[in-house]
Amino acid sequence: MLREINKYLNKDFPQNYIIRNPLPGALIVAIFCFAFLLMYQPLGTHAGWFLSYEATMAVYCLVAAAAIFISAKFIKNIGYFSNTEDWTIFKEFATIIISLFVMGVFGYFAGFLIEEPAARWNFATFFDSLKNAFLIGIIPFLFFTSVNMRFWFLGDNIVQKGSESYKTINPNEDLIKISSKLKKEELNFYPGQFICAESEGNYVVFHLYRNEQLQKVVIRNSINNVERQLSKISYIMRTHRAFIVNLKKIISRKGNTLGYRLKLSGVDDEIPVARNKTKEFNRLLKQL
Numbered sequence: 001m002l003r004e005i006n007k008y009l010n011k012d013f014p015q016n017y018i019i020r021n022p023l024p025g026a027l028i029v030a031i032f033c034f035a036f037l038l039m040y041q042p043l044g045t046h047a048g049w050f051l052s053y054e055a056t057m058a059v060y061c062l063v064a065a066a067a068i069f070i071s072a073k074f075i076k077n078i079g080y081f082s083n084t085e086d087w088t089i090f091k092e093f094a095t096i097i098i099s100l101f102v103m104g105v106f107g108y109f110a111g112f113l114i115e116e117p118a119a120r121w122n123f124a125t126f127f128d129s130l131k132n133a134f135l136i137g138i139i140p141f142l143f144f145t146s147v148n149m150r151f152w153f154l155g156d157n158i159v160q161k162g163s164e165s166y167k168t169i170n171p172n173e174d175l176i177k178i179s180s181k182l183k184k185e186e187l188n189f190y191p192g193q194f195i196c197a198e199s200e201g202n203y204v205v206f207h208l209y210r211n212e213q214l215q216k217v218v219i220r221n222s223i224n225n226v227e228r229q230l231s232k233i234s235y236i237m238r239t240h241r242a243f244i245v246n247l248k249k250i251i252s253r254k255g256n257t258l259g260y261r262l263k264l265s266g267v268d269d270e271i272p273v274a275r276n277k278t279k280e281f282n283r284l285l286k287q288l
Helices: 002-009 022-040 053-076 089-114 123-154 223-230 275-287
Strands: 176-179 186-189 194-200 203-210 213-220 236-240 243-246 250-256 259-264 271-273
Touching: 002 089, 022 053, 022 123, 053 089, 053 123, 089 123, 176 223, 186 203, 194 223, 223 236, 223 243, 236 271, 236 275, 243 259, 243 271, 259 275, 271 275
Parallel strands: none
Antiparallel strands: 176 186, 194 203, 194 243, 203 213, 236 243, 250 259, 259 271
16 A cells, blocks of 8 residues: 555656746736735735735745745755656645745734734744745745646646657758668668667668658667767767667657666657666657
């Protein structure tokens, strides 16, 4: 049971927009909270001792924005949370709780300047500030989390954008010429025609989409030599000791940072991404 819970909590998950983009994220929180407070005036909110209700809420919302911005920046510098490519649902909710706690603390101390002079230095007022921060501030956070929840429910089968198409040649692409160890043998194709290459002993099997059909072409070569000849193409990567993959041809992936299994257009077998390649794989995939 605990193993299953841990498995679901540590599934890959896109990072919350507010945490990933601290400045616009903080502004979104401030604008939402201000609109919410003006429309509903919840939780016994009231005007400050020298400001109107609207001005009081605007100041509190600016303080909240500052809290979210600072906490997001701080979280990004914590080792456990610093790698956005290794993000999970557990990290997602942990960062939300931290951010809202900081927002509540900022709001509590801002009250000493905004509210009428009173005995605020007590736990009841402090917890009331935290409660307000969580009840109101949680809404914009959960909006972005809920948008990404489809990836969590998809689990290990995360579909990549625009990868199913068999569109091949881009007019700006240069022809690739793969030279074989046999001087008389050469393989020519455009990057968009390349799906993947697989090492089989002293040979390399190329999976290509040319002339409106899928093709397998075998030449005598090493996977290391082929990798060097394809190294200038940013979206072609060696994912495993035996495989080189066109990242634009990925239909889906499953697994986690311990290793992925990829499904490619036109290839029946799943292609592995080795554990030591996952970080580079995630970085290149994010750039596409």
